[in-house]
Amino acid sequence: MPNIEFDLENGLGGEKKDGAGSQRGHSIYDTNQFDTGDEYQNLVRYISNYREGRRKSVASISPDDEAIRKPWWKFWAKKGTAPGMDPNTFEVPDDWLMTELRQGLRSSEIEGRRKLAGWNELSTEKENMFLKFLSYFTGPILYVMELAVVLAAGLQDWIDFGVIIAILMLNAGVGWYQEKQAADVVASLKGDIALRATVIRDGGEQDIKARELVPGDIVIIEEAQVVPADTRLICAYDNPEAFEEYKQLMAEEVGEEPKEKKGSEEDGEEDTHHGISLVACDQSAITGESLAVDKYMGDTTYYTTGCKRGKAYGIVTANARASFVGRTASLVQGAKDQGHFKAIMNSIGTALLVVVVLWILIAWIGGFFHNIPLATPMESSTNLLHYVLILLIVGVPVGLPVVTTTTLAVGAAYLAKEKAIVQKLTAIESLAGVDVLCSDKTGTLTANQLSIREPFVNEDVDVNWMMAVAALASSHNIKSLDPIDKVTILTLKRYPKAREILEQGWKTEKYTPFDPVSKRITAVCICDGVRYTCAKGAPKAILNLSNCSEETATLFKAKASEFARRGFRSLGVAVQKNDEPWDLLGMLSMFDPPREDTAQTIAEAQILGLQVKMLTGDAIAIAKETCKMLALGTKVYNSDRLIHGGLSGTTQHDLVERADGFAEVFPEHKYQVVEMIQQRGHLTAMTGDGVNDAPSLKKSDCGIAVEGASEAAQAAADIVFLAPGLSTIVSAIKIARQIFQRMKAYIQYRIALCFHLEIYLVTSMVIINETLRTDLVVFLALFADLATIAVAYDNAHFEARPVEWQLPKIWIISVMLGVLLAIATWILRGSLFLPSGGFIQNFGNVQEILFLEISLTENWLIFVTRGGQTYPSLQLVLAIFGVDVLSTLFCVFGWLSGPSYETSPATPARFIDNDGRTSIVTVIVVWCYSIGVTIVIAIVYYLMNQISWLDNLGRKKRSRQDTTMENILAHLSKVAIEHERDEVKGTSRFHLASKASEAEMDE
16 A cells, blocks of 8 residues: 655646546647646545535526527428428438538538438427417317308308307417417426537537537547437547548548448457447447447447447437437337327217217207298297207317317426426326336435445455545546446545545556446556556455455455345455555445435325336345335345246236336336236336337336436437436326316316206207207307316316226216206296296396306306315416306396297296396396205215215226236247258148247357
8 A cells, every 4th residue: 555645746747548548638629627637636626626416407508599590470481490301311411521620510500501400309390380270170079160160151140150260269279379388388398308518619629419419510429428419430539630540441431332330240240440449338228238339430329328438539420310219219209199088088079979969850850840940030049050050069069179188288387397298298198097107216216326335344454545446446537427436436525544545646557447247447557656456346256356365255255245135236346566466455335225205205106006116227135125115015026037937927917916126127128017017907107218218118108218318218208207206206196197187077067068058958949949049059158168278277186096087987977967957957947937937036038047047057067076175276266257257247238138039838028128138136046046056066976976886987997817818828929830841752831839948049
């Protein structure tokens, strides 16, 4: 161990090294504060000055995030692209890839290239806002209302014609605006998940968002950073003179057949590489290779892969959508599935259309008995075509698709405030119904903040020397440290003497980063002319380096086993002085502790009917220890038990369904777990962060990209989370259930309204030859939509179990509420036949009194269907109160009342006001009656929801088991079809045989 004397002023200078034998030189451009001075002075300064804190968001670092502008009137043009050019199919010209290394692209060239190639991101293109607005006029329900517009014009009923168009425009306008506002809220947060890149432009280094890169940009790729685009490597960062050699290499390849360079052997032939390895990239997310792949001059580094070693210049050859990862993501995203929600809305709309046709048929049959003409008199509502117009207006809920879509869009904005970006609105419905959450461990259940406990130190070893050796055997690229290296280095805050050792003037001669084969990090360092080889890695790998005594080895192994049982991650530390034997120093114990809120959140999730299963790549001992600390259950199995444990069929499905988690899993295991859980009837949410997770994210009912996920995983997911932790996901599930409750309340309300007016108006047409005037009917429809658009902002409760569309229950309750409303309206209408005038006090008008009663009871019905667990929002109360005031003014002043109908029996004429007005006293009586009706309906609604069989009606059975089918499929998976040919007889045949095992196939 060197002496602890040091001299900061006269510390060793000279060249620094980074990467496998490469020099750690200065940039040929600007450098930051940590790139000056001695390597170890910088490291000690970093340890001393480091402060915990959240990294600033991308938005705060770079305020200039404006997209290419376009004229406001040019709404049909795509923003950021030239008209007629599709960035998805654009091929980069060869001359774009001839950028000079030292100069880079000029700022004047960027915009022109971006217009052709598009932005460097995987996100979908923005919709044309005008076409989006027109889409609100499409669909079965909207087509029927548009038919009503044509019918009103044919009958020359211009008031109805104008009001129906106003209803259509109102629904489209409000829906378009609110969905756009919600989308803007979501889009504003997407800057927080943007990659960044260091690029050479205008002769200097610039730090920009990766989405701003264009083909031909010169970028710097360095250790521990994500490759910002598909790039072709040029030369090492500290050897820019090799640019001429690169140009010569590219010139030699002109005219040759292009070949894909994979950096690995294929078909027994090794790829030809040029020069030494510049960087090593982790391509496991794309290819599944566990080892980092060496990349040489002219090789391609792929978008979103991680650089594990080295620092080099590269030239961008394709934007994100044209990259390898982008093409893969586009295949996953290919089909635009409208989802279960759209199917539910279509089924409800279709059913209501069928019902309204039946009511129209009944009304026409009654009209024939009353000798009602087809279309005359045109100014009267008493003709068959007006009957059709009235029933189309009341029987078709024009606001249904808009209000439900708006509720989802506004809900997406609520989720955005919780740092959850909804990429597909229908995912909210799926999230509300999830009952199994397959969660990763690191960063979701745990804090993703490794901390070193008290280290284990061998006898006669100074703990400060061991900690210094551990820091020496770490990456010193302090701009982008690996989490393990970072916690190792920062732990020296607790060991000031170890920091003094580092200040003695060390020089790194060679640094070899961790790889899965050697399972260790090695650094060769020089101090006072003595060469020290420092190693840090897996305890078993470090133990194998040394020739320690049997007693020391036994104690070391026991301590490693103890750490493993306690869920700690262990790192052995050893050092070799010159050519002397290796000296085993001790062991660091690292632990990623559970987040403070995770245990409470899991308990809350279980109350909500949510089963949490932990899927982690960590060892099973660590997984079990974490589960114990979280009270998650200890039925945790490794992936071998799942795949190669000899289980199949029902037994295998039972294992997956009952397990609390799986350890040592790979992305393909996640897909299998999700598939088996879904086969048992569960709705499953899956978290993921890599490209390889895309299949399982798509397979799950709700794919969740966790914080820090790759852009490809974000593109494949339904929801992207910007905040870590399980509590964020559980909070999002609660909000999704609230959104679902708002939609269900509105749908029940709207179906009940349809049946209310259909039952009353048709029976009134048939029995007493009377109907509401068409003008008043269209205003009832308008008021219903005006009042309930605010339901998207209502305070909703969330159910304590996964929700789902119980359509039989919804139809039964809605029809019952509609029948009660129709009976209430008939009671009011029947009282007006009494000699005393019934509800009429002083004077009144039958049409206006009916209009007021129908409007009040229908508006207040939303307070019933929304439930009483929460108070209604101020927006909803004010909207409904405003409509109630308008309805009252209609009644008081007799607006659009028209002439009286001749009914059988006749209504007493002495109480009827010929001008259509109604006395204030009568209005008050109608208000009181409507309040009483609403109270009765609320009681009935409450009692119906207390009926257990009705409350569970339409719920799908979760955890369903089809033993026969599961076992058949398991047996079929072990069967293969073999083809045999008899060369003697010249015949061939196919037959069934057992499928070869994976081990046999590998051989």
